[in-house]
Amino acid sequence: xxxxxxxxxxxxxxxxxxxxxxxxxxxxxxxxxxxxxxxxxxxxxxxxxxxxxxxxxxxxxxxxxxxxxxxxxxxxxxxxxxxxxxxxxxxxxxxxxxxxxxxxxxxxxxxxxxxxxxxxxxxxxxxxxxxxxxxxxxxxxxxxxxxxxxxxxxxxxxxxxxxxxxxxxxxxxxxxxxxxxxxxxxxxxxxxxxxxxxxxxxxxxxxxxxxxxxxxxxxxxxxxxxxxxxxxxxxxxxxxxxxxxxxxxxxxxxxxxxxxxxxxxxxxxxxxxxxxxxxxxxxxxxxxxxxxxxxxxxxxxxxxxxxxxxxxxxxxxxxxxxxxxxxxxxxxxxxxxxxxxxxxxxxxxxxxxxxxxxxxxxxxxxxxxxxxxxxxxxx
Amino acid sequence: xxxxxxxxxxxxxxxxxxxxxxxxxxxxxxxxxxxxxxxxxxxxxxxxxxxxxxxxxxxxxxxxxxxxxxxxxxxxxxxxxxxxxxxxxxxxxxxxxxxxxxxxxxxxxxxxxxxxxxxxxxxxxxxxxxxxxxxxxxxxxxxxxxxxxxxxxxxxxxxxxxxxxxxxxxxxxxxxxxxxxxxxxxxxxxxxxxxxxxxxxxxxxxxxxxxxxxxxxxxxxxxxxxxxxxxxxxxxxxxxxxxxxxxxxxxxxxxxxxxxxxxxxxxxxxxxxxxxxxxxxxxxxxxxxx
Numbered sequence: 001x002x003x004x005x006x007x008x009x010x011x012x013x014x015x016x017x018x019x020x021x022x023x024x025x026x027x028x029x030x031x032x033x034x035x036x037x038x039x040x041x042x043x044x045x046x047x048x049x050x051x052x053x054x055x056x057x058x059x060x061x062x063x064x065x066x067x068x069x070x071x072x073x074x075x076x077x078x079x080x081x082x083x084x085x086x087x088x089x090x091x092x093x094x095x096x097x098x099x100x101x102x103x104x105x106x107x108x109x110x111x112x113x114x115x116x117x118x119x120x121x122x123x124x125x126x127x128x129x130x131x132x133x134x135x136x137x138x139x140x141x142x143x144x145x146x147x148x149x150x151x152x153x154x155x156x157x158x159x160x161x162x163x164x165x166x167x168x169x170x171x172x173x174x175x176x177x178x179x180x181x182x183x184x185x186x187x188x189x190x191x192x193x194x195x196x197x198x199x200x201x202x203x204x205x206x207x208x209x210x211x212x213x214x215x216x217x218x219x220x221x222x223x224x225x226x227x228x229x230x231x232x233x234x235x236x237x238x239x240x241x242x243x244x245x246x247x248x249x250x251x252x253x254x255x256x257x258x259x260x261x262x263x264x265x266x267x268x269x270x271x272x273x274x275x276x277x278x279x280x281x282x283x284x285x286x287x288x289x290x291x292x293x294x295x296x297x298x299x300x301x302x303x304x305x306x307x308x309x310x311x312x313x314x315x316x317x318x319x320x321x322x323x324x325x326x327x328x329x330x331x332x333x334x335x336x337x338x339x340x341x342x343x344x345x346x347x348x349x350x351x352x353x354x355x356x357x358x359x360x361x362x363x364x365x366x367x368x369x370x371x372x373x374x375x376x377x378x379x
Numbered sequence: 380x381x382x383x384x385x386x387x388x389x390x391x392x393x394x395x396x397x398x399x400x401x402x403x404x405x406x407x408x409x410x411x412x413x414x415x416x417x418x419x420x421x422x423x424x425x426x427x428x429x430x431x432x433x434x435x436x437x438x439x440x441x442x443x444x445x446x447x448x449x450x451x452x453x454x455x456x457x458x459x460x461x462x463x464x465x466x467x468x469x470x471x472x473x474x475x476x477x478x479x480x481x482x483x484x485x486x487x488x489x490x491x492x493x494x495x496x497x498x499x500x501x502x503x504x505x506x507x508x509x510x511x512x513x514x515x516x517x518x519x520x521x522x523x524x525x526x527x528x529x530x531x532x533x534x535x536x537x538x539x540x541x542x543x544x545x546x547x548x549x550x551x552x553x554x555x556x557x558x559x560x561x562x563x564x565x566x567x568x569x570x571x572x573x574x575x576x577x578x579x580x581x582x583x584x585x586x587x588x589x590x591x592x593x594x595x596x597x598x599x600x601x602x603x604x605x606x607x608x609x610x611x612x613x614x615x616x617x618x619x620x621x622x623x624x625x626x627x628x629x630x631x632x633x634x635x636x637x638x639x640x641x642x643x644x645x646x647x648x649x650x651x652x653x654x655x656x657x658x659x660x661x662x663x664x665x666x667x668x669x
Contacts (some may be wrong), residue, residue, distance in 0.1 A: 194633075195638045202393050203389075204387045204389040204514070204630075209634060226592070229496075230589075238514055239507070239509075325402040
């Protein structure tokens with residue numbers, strides 16, 4: 001008998017022996033655990049696995065165990081679509097979390113809409129929830145909100161003329177478009193607009209041009225990965241002094257590590273997860289932030305990233321929806337998600353509605369400044 | 380004036396990195412006629428190994444050479460385990476084997492190292508040097524010096540040593556090389572080892588400026604290969620000139636025209652050159668006797 005057959009028999013036997021003690025709620029997920037977006041998908045997957053384990057250890061939801069069906073789509077929209085079909089038809093899940101990237105999310109969204117299964121995306125772009133799709137939700141702030149938050153801070157400092165230097169990767173491109181779009185509304189003017197490739201080692205020509213543009217008062221760098229660290233280092237190399245803003249795309253300690261001393265003075269909008277020790281005691285998000293960070297550290301031996309936080313909020317809102325409705329039917333979960341009100345997660349305080357499937361406003365972003373290698377909230 | 384100088388310094392920094400990668404391509408091409416698409420991975424092996432060692436507290440003057448040796452081992456492994464067993468497979472198959480190997484190496488590096496972005500301090504600190512209103516990082520001087528050093532070493536080795544001439548003979552006609560008593564297997568092995576060492580050295584020198592991740596090799600190989608094509612495949616001097624030329628074209632385009640067209644401009648120049656001189660700027664005109 002071949003090993004495969006032996007295995008098949010063994011699992012068949014196991015199935016016969018094991019009688020399910022509890023009914024199960026199946027929640028699906030398709031994340032970029034490996035591949036180019038693994039820095040998103042990896043902490044997201046770890047977070048979901050940890051939360052499911054915790055939940056089941058404390059008796060599940062209303063006595064029912066939760067089973068996580070997790071697929072790794074590698075941020076490939078084609079794979080994501082295949083897994084979405086599998087989640088709907090074979091696994092028969094009641095809700096889905098995921099799509100680490102906007103591409104994967106948009107490939108899956110129509111399938112879940114057709115199957116009438118609630119879908120909470122962990123990707124950034126505003127197109128996911130605008131226009132609102134009945135079954136599609138998301139937890140991360142949009143890049144549009146990041147632009148508004150940055151512009152708001154620049155205005156507060158009495159400035160209005162901005163030089164933009166954006167990465168040409170998906171994130172940088174999308175945020176650049178949003179920043180250009182909301183600049184007028186926010187009362188600022190983009191006077192220089194430069195770009196760089198994701199792997200570029202030197203952007204001093206672009207920065208020199210921005211610095212030489214008449215009237216530039218502040219520099220904003222929408223981008224992701226190593227690009228912003230290179231830009232920050234080049235900014236220091238050229239000895240530029242004007243205020244410098246990064247985006248929420250680099251809101252992690254590794255940015256400070258990569259950019260080194262050059263990072264001091266850089267400001268960016270981020271979630272409270274970067275400053276757990278500096279949150280006021282009456283901060284509504286403090287409890288969620290500190291417990292998530294402590295649990296994650298205890299389980300994986302490393303601090304969680306902002307991205308893992310998106311999965312934390314998505315999972316908890318699904319669980320809350322099931323509890324609130326007392327039902328794990330997809331339709332009930334969808335309604336429950338839409339009725340989410342005042343849920344204080346690690347990313348922000350969510351209040352959804354029929355016209356808002358994100359439920360965050362600008363207050364979810366904290367403006368932080370890097371000072372001597374640590375994050376300090378800007379009052 | 381100071382802005383022109385800044386663009387030039389930026390172009391030279393980036394160009395030196397491209398040149399260092401291109402020099403690695405040259406060596407394997409000279410020995411085997413194969414364009415080795417795993418060349419970018421040698422660069423990453425060098426950078427990642429150095430980063431891991433330096434993080435572990437090893438001083439940079441020990442970590443650097445160790446990283447180059449690690450690269451060399453990977454290069455020999457690539458030859459012994461992937462290229463050599465393919466035997467007399469046609470060139471196209473060998474090129475495809477190198478592409479497969481590069482994907483494999485990226486996977487291995489994800490596991491051996493991690494998926495994070497790494498960097499370490501520049502060898503002479505990170506304080507920018509200023510002159511005439513422009514700035515350059517001391518590490519850029521290391522990279523430029525390193526590229527020129529490697530070029531000089533390769534030019535001497537390939538042209539003036541017995542082992543180097545053996546490599547050239549192996550490339551031009553393997554059967555004839557065997558007949559005059561050259562150990563072609565050893566020549567091939569040597570060229571892979573040296574080429575990987577050159578790549579790893581480029582990684583060690585460039586990482587403080589470019590940073591490195593397990594998948595950074597793809598872009599490195601693309602730019603390095605472009606530099607090789609522009610300069611003339613198989614010519615170390617061409618690789619050097621090609622690398623600097625592409626770096627300068629990119630920086631000038633970003634500075635004076637638009638950063639959006641930076642990469643496109645470099646490729647347009649390469650295409651234009653190859654239309655007029657299909658063998659590249661310094662490539663030998665190859666004639667085959669029938």
